[in-house]
Amino acid sequence: MPAAPLSQEEIQDRLTGLPGWSLEGDRITCTYRFHSHFAALGLTVHVAAIQDELNHHSDLTLGYNTVSLSVNTHDAGGVVTEHDVNLAARVAAIADGHGVR
Ligand SMILES: C[C@H](O)[C@H](O)[C@H]1CNC2=NC(N)=NC(=O)C2=N1
Numbered sequence: 001m002p003a004a005p006l007s008q009e010e011i012q013d014r015l016t017g018l019p020g021w022s023l024e025g026d027r028i029t030c031t032y033r034f035h036s037h038f039a040a041l042g043l044t045v046h047v048a049a050i051q052d053e054l055n056h057h058s059d060l061t062l063g064y065n066t067v068s069l070s071v072n073t074h075d076a077g078g079v080v081t082e083h084d085v086n087l088a089a090r091v092a093a094i095a096d097g098h099g100v101r
Contacts, residue, residue: 003073003081014085018092024070028084030091031068033101043067043098050090056083 006014011028015021021030034040044062047069051057058071069091073081 002076003083005076005079006081006085011080011085015088018085018088020095021088021092023080026079027070027072028080028088029068029070030088031066032095032098034065034067034099035101036099037065039099040065040067043095043100046094046098047091050094051087054083054087054090056087058087 008023011023015023015028018030020032021028032040032043034043040062044060044067047058047060047067051060056071056073058069061068061070069088071084071087072078073083
């Protein structure tokens with residue numbers, strides 16, 4: 001049974017406590033900026049481990065000193081569900097530990 005879509009209000013409410021995260025169309029997104037490429041890579045690896053643990057995966061982009069995430073729930077038809085905001089919360093909880101600027 002796929003997760004139910006969240007309303008715009010529910011999404012905004014959940015993202016309020018997650019710095020840098022926003023609703024962009026039918027996805028939630030965030031870009032973290034770092035002091036170095038290697039620090040950005042470290043977050044990328046950590047996020048990949050969390051995503052495999054949750055079995056929920058963002059489009060994860062590593063730049064020179066940035067990591068960008070963009071996610072919604074494919075199984076629910078490409079809408080934002082609890083799975084997406086839960087992943088965002090897990091990532092937000094570890095980002096500072098990787099030296100986010
Ligand atoms: C078969 C596997 O469990 C599913 O495809 C998982 C994998 N990761 C996923 N990630 C995202 N973003 N949405 C999904 O619906 C999803 N489903």
